[in-house]
Amino acid sequence: MQSLQKVVRAPIILVIPALAILISVFGMPTIQLFLESVNAPDFNLHNYYLFLAQYSNTRLLFQTLEISAVATIICLLVGYPTAYLISAAHKPLRTILIVLVVLPYLTSDLARTYSWVVILGDAGLINSVLMDMGIISSPLPLIYNRIAVYVGMVHIMLPMMILPMVSVMLSINTSLVAAAKSMGARPSTAFWRVYFPLSMPGVRSGTLLVFVICLGFYITPAALGGLGDAMLSTYIASQVSTGFDIGSISASSFILLAVALLVLSTFGLNPSGTQDIAPRVIKRWSDRVNFLKLVKGYFNEIAVASRAKRWSTTSQRTRSEGWWFRIAGWTGVSLVIFYLLFPEIVVVVMSFSDGATLQFPPSGLSLQWYRSFFSDAAWYGAALNSIQIALAVSILSTIVGTLAAFGLGRIAPDLRSFMTMAILTPITIPVIVVGVACYFGLANLGLIGSKTGIVLAHTIGAISYVVVVVSATLVNFDKRLVQAAKSMKARPFTAFRRVTLPLIRPGIVGAALFAFIHSFGEVVITSFVGGYSVRTLPLKMWENIRNEIDPTVAAVASLLTLLPVIWMIVLYVMWWRAGTRSQLTALEAKV
Incomplete structure (x- = not known):
């Protein structure tokens, strides 16, 4: 029984759901594509x-x-x-x-x-x-x-x-650059020899x-x-x-x-980290400057008076040039x-133009293109599909990605690096390849042309963003607060709910919103796995751009543009509230 509990509590268990989705939708189809490319089993x-x-x-x-x-x-x-x-x-x-x-x-x-x-x-x-x-x-x-x-x-x-x-x-x-300047390096030389390598x-x-x-x-x-x-x-x-x-x-x-x-x-x-570069750069400059000091020392003593006279002029010119x-x-x-x-x-x-065509600046203001958007079933139907899919992607990827971020933070560094690279693969390789792999993977599962298939295809990329955002939040999390709660007889789940979750909630909310935006605006992968039965707002917009320039597209594009602004406002409010709440949580944990 104790062995089973240890296995269940193993950090790698938290990463398995993310890896399962990644492997089934993207990993195995990629291997299948490779085998097809070499004509397996003939292999040529x-x-x-x-x-x-x-x-x-x-x-x-x-x-x-x-x-x-x-x-x-x-x-x-x-x-x-x-x-x-x-x-x-x-x-x-x-x-x-x-x-x-x-x-x-x-x-x-x-x-x-x-x-x-x-x-x-x-x-x-x-x-x-x-x-x-x-x-x-x-x-x-x-x-x-x-x-x-x-x-x-x-x-x-x-x-x-x-x-x-x-x-x-x-x-x-920046004190490294100042040190180089203090040893005689010109600002441009200090920049190229010190700052740029770093x-x-x-x-x-x-x-x-x-x-x-x-x-x-x-x-x-x-x-x-x-x-x-x-x-x-x-x-x-x-x-x-x-x-x-x-x-x-x-x-x-x-x-x-x-x-x-x-x-x-x-x-x-x-x-190559900056810690390895800095000593080499400073040592190189120390050697060169020290040698030059020995050569110029005698002439500097002779030219003290002349240099003193030129100092004010040079200083003024430097400030002017700066x-x-x-x-x-x-x-x-x-x-x-x-x-x-x-x-x-x-x-x-x-998008607020009142003319028959788009004008900048508009001769008058009107909401006609927004009314056209909300009165056309093709447009608002596609928008509803995108919202439904993005919400499902946001929920699924946030849960799975948050678990993966917690698990990755508690496993061995070498294994963590490998698994992190695997999870981030969908956003670090060409998206067209991801789309093709997802197409064949979902075809194997019989999910081409379905909302479920689009949700899974979007989720593999959204998980990557959630892992990055939540992991960055966990880096700044003080684990001593959880230990203090456990020392006061709090159970692990209670400590997570009362201490950990309130402190990392802004990161989780930010990751969920990021996943929503990623899914809501995705068009390349959707065009592969959506087929002709599911039309999202970006797909509808892309078809309209290719076939005809309908001014309604400007209203849609403006809505997609304003979405990140709303995201930033929500995230700022969450961070601002978390700033005051974290202090109260820390006091409660200590008490």
């Missing part, structure tokens, strides 16, 4: 040969790599100085800037893509303004080209590049994450690009929708997956924030 590479033998396929593969790499480089060049200035700002301003970066990140990719269709289209905002001003007589080709694809992809992925770098930069000890973990994480996710982009290139801007994900999606050559589908999916895994295994599985640098830097940050928020603001404002 015929499908891969057929794919690579066609010039159009190899060109599509290299074009996918090119588009992903260029978008990643642009995100890095724009994101690094933005992250640097955000991390260097005062805490109140830094908090505001981080929130402004997070809000677009939480907005549906489809809504953000649609905003660029509205802005860049032939009858869009830019062409309309230029034609009204008489600058051009015919619309400029701003959409359905490679530039439009980059604009849309960078807009979606830039927050994902900025946030990891900000997280790492906030942990850098920020490399954030650069690596953001770059890898952005590149791998860009590999699986499907909606944005299809909506903003032309025929010559297609990516491999478009080819895979067309194969699934127009035919059923499982060998070709599995081979092309695994080629894309192999590229992602190759990049991750080469650059992502050998992290002032202009700060102005240029914050101007750049303002432009980045404007770039992230303006497209969504445009769609929200245009």
Whole structure:
């Protein structure tokens, strides 16, 4: 009996539900896809040969790599100085800037893509303004080209590049840079020799994450690009929708997956901490500066008087240059924030237009497109389907993900790392591959075209987000409070309900809301497993964007844009209430 109780209380038991869903919906189908790609049980590479033998396929593969790499480089060049200035700002301003970066990140990719269709289209905002001003007589080709694809992809992925770098930069000890300057290093030299190497973990994480996710982009290139801007994900999606050559589908999916895994295994599985970099950087600079001091010592003694005269001038010039640098830097940050928020603001404002077409600024205000949304059974029916599915995903993933987070925090580090990587797999590989695997997995279970199938497909990604959010909350949880409650004869469940749960409730609520938003705005995986029998709001919106530009879509996009704002308000209220409640809980536990 005692042995059975030990097994039941084992932390790994808490992770099993999450792993069971992951393996049944994604893990086993992925293995099945691999076996199909190598023609098991014959085991040959015929499908891969057929794919690579066609010039159009190899060109599509290299074009996918090119588009992903260029978008990643642009995100890095724009994101690094933005992250640097955000991390260097005062805490109140830094908090505001981080929130402004997070809000677009939480907005549906489809809504953000649609905003660029509205802005860049032939009858869009830019062409309309230029034609009204008489600058051009015919619309400029701003959409359905490679530039439009980059604009849309960078807009979606830039927050994902900025946030990891900000997280790492906030942990850098700036006194190391000051030490380098005190030993004679110029500000630019101290930055490149000290600060930049210490920020490399954030650069690596953001770059890898952005590149791998860009590999699986499907909606944005299809909506903003032309025929010559297609990516491999478009080819895979067309194969699934127009035919059923499982060998070709599995081979092309695994080629894309192999590229992602190759990049991750080469650059992502050998992290280098800042603790190892800092001593090397400081030691290198100590050696160089000490040597230079010996060489320059004599000349410094002679030139003391001259240097004293130049000191005030140099100091004034440095402050002046720093002032202009700060102005240029914050101007750049303002432009980045404007770039992230303006497209969504445009769609929200245009959704209140009273004209027959979308206008910015609108000539008058009206709720006609919202009335059109709520009066059309196709629209509000799709919205109800999305709400039902998102609620089910939120409940299931929050329960399973919270249990998994508790279990992962109590098992051995090596096993915890392996299981965490497995749970986070659905959000760290191209989404098109996840969609194909879920399609075959749910087909085996007979759940294609059902709400249950969509819920399970969304849940594997939502669990990943819940585990991340709840685990981050548990890191800051003081376990001594639970021990104090148990020392006062409280049972484990009572201690959890009265002490642990109230303190981590904001994290759980935040994870549940994050899971809801993830499911509510998901379109790629839903398009694979939903079939034609279940229509969610993003699917309805995507079909409308491809076939006709109905202004009702602007109302839908504005609703998807405002959803993260409501999420942030709810989460802030929860954290604010938890701030006062935690003190009362701590006092009760001690008493």
